[in-house]
Amino acid sequence: MTSSFGARNRSQAFAKRALMPRAIGLAAGFFCVGGVFWEQGRPPFIWALLITFCFVWPWMAFLLARSAEHPAHIERRSVLLDSAFSAFWVAAIGFNLVPSVVMLSMLAMNNVATGGMAFVLRGWLAKMVGIAVSVATFGLSFSFYSTPLVVYSSIPMIVIQPLVIGWTLYKLALRLGQNREVLRELSETDSLTGLYNRRYWNALLENAYKRRVHGVSNGCLALLDLDHFKQINDTHGHLVGDEVLRHVACALRSNLRPTDIVARFGGDEFCVFLPDTDRVTAFQVLDRVRINVADAVFGQKQTTIATLSIGLTAFDNPILLNEWFKQADLALYEAKAHGRNQVACFETTQNPSKEHNTYVKKEKC
Structure with missing residues (x-):
């Protein structure tokens, strides 16, 4: 029922x-033909036909398109x-030179605007039928002489007529641009939270990583995971789960800078890249996000509590992108292993035998 109603509204809008x-x-064409008819002294029934075509036919076409299932075809x-x-x-009008050239040119322009050059041929076939009748x-x-x-x-x-056609094409171009922008946003963002999606975030992170490798600046990478999110969905329902996800997105946006790159990585996972940020500053910012989420309550009865585990790593050495991401993932694993609802930082110290990974939490990061 809703789909049918929406299709009807679109048909009416298209017809309008x-x-x-x-x-x-x-109406402008009426004057082209009428000027010749006036000089020729044509009888009233010819004028009646001309008036019907110029002033009644547009409304007939409007009604046909508005009531059609496929208005574009009509x-x-x-x-x-x-x-x-x-x-x-x-x-x-006997192919009177000036009005004939003007009318045929405008018709060709209208045909091109409707269906491109392929439609022009169909338009000329229709003209041949009209001339024959x-x-x-x-x-x-x-x-051929025009007074x-x-x-x-x-x-x-x-x-x-050129102004009308130009204005129509301009509005269509604006609408096309708006639709393209909507499609771009849909392809880059997560519909629930409004954050970047995983595919687009990966592309942004790769560009940021290349800048880090070339020594432009430093930066930090973090992975965030909602603790026991499946249990929240199973116990309180997916609507509450969606509310939690949106709140996490809001907490990230309110605590991070516009230059920070934030995304919903999928499900209950989020990822953040903080350019030009050292580990200590990144830890402080992300811990504020964690506290913001931990202090919030959700659901109609305001009893649902959610917490975040966060793994953080800084770009200290020119390592591979996958290794950098793996460091954040290992730090996230450590945050979960040590009780969740905390930020764990990945640090490396070299010893003679091997690289030793150290995870420091809370204020010690």
Whole structure:
């Protein structure tokens, strides 16, 4: 039911967008044809047909598109009908030079805007049908000379129609740009927390790592994991679990700098890269995040408590990116092994026999 209602709203919006360009363009076309008819002294029924096409047909096309299941298909057919009807009137005025060139040029422009160059051929086929019907109805005649009155009556279409088409294409370009931006955000961010997703964060981290290797600056890498998050979901429900995840994201954003790169790595895991930051400063910042989460309560009864375990490592030596990430993972493992709800730092000291890994927690980091 909701999907059907949404599709109907989209159809109506599409039909409304197509209405005004057609209505304005055909109203301008009325003067092109009307100037010639005025000089020719055409009978009232011809004027009635012209008025119907220029001022009634746009609303008929609007109603057809609005009620259609696929309004874009109906609109393309309506554009072909525009071409056929307009060519009918071009033949009816005896191919008078100025209005005929103006009308056929604007029709071609409209065809290109609707479906590209491939659609132009279909538009010309529709024009040929319109011309054939007009010749069968009124006979074939040619009047290439355009009087000043006919030239002046063509000015509205010369001025208005390009503006209408240009404005329509401009709005479509804006909408396309907005849609592209939305798609970009969806491809880079996690929909629940609004943080970067794992794929995009990995790309950012790789770029940051290259800068570290070339000695541009230092930095720290941290992995964060919610303690016993499955138990929170199983006991209190996934809605509370989602609330916890959003709060962690909020705590990270409120305590970190805009230059820090934060992501939801997947499930209950988060990752942070803090550029131009030493280990002590990074520890202090991340410990504030941990405290913020530990002090919060969740759920309708405000009884659910969540805690974070955090593994932190600094870029001390030019090691491989995977090794750097592994250091943060080992520190996270150590934080969990020593009781969770704490920040563990990875440090290395060299001895004659092997590299010894030391994990220091809390204020000692």
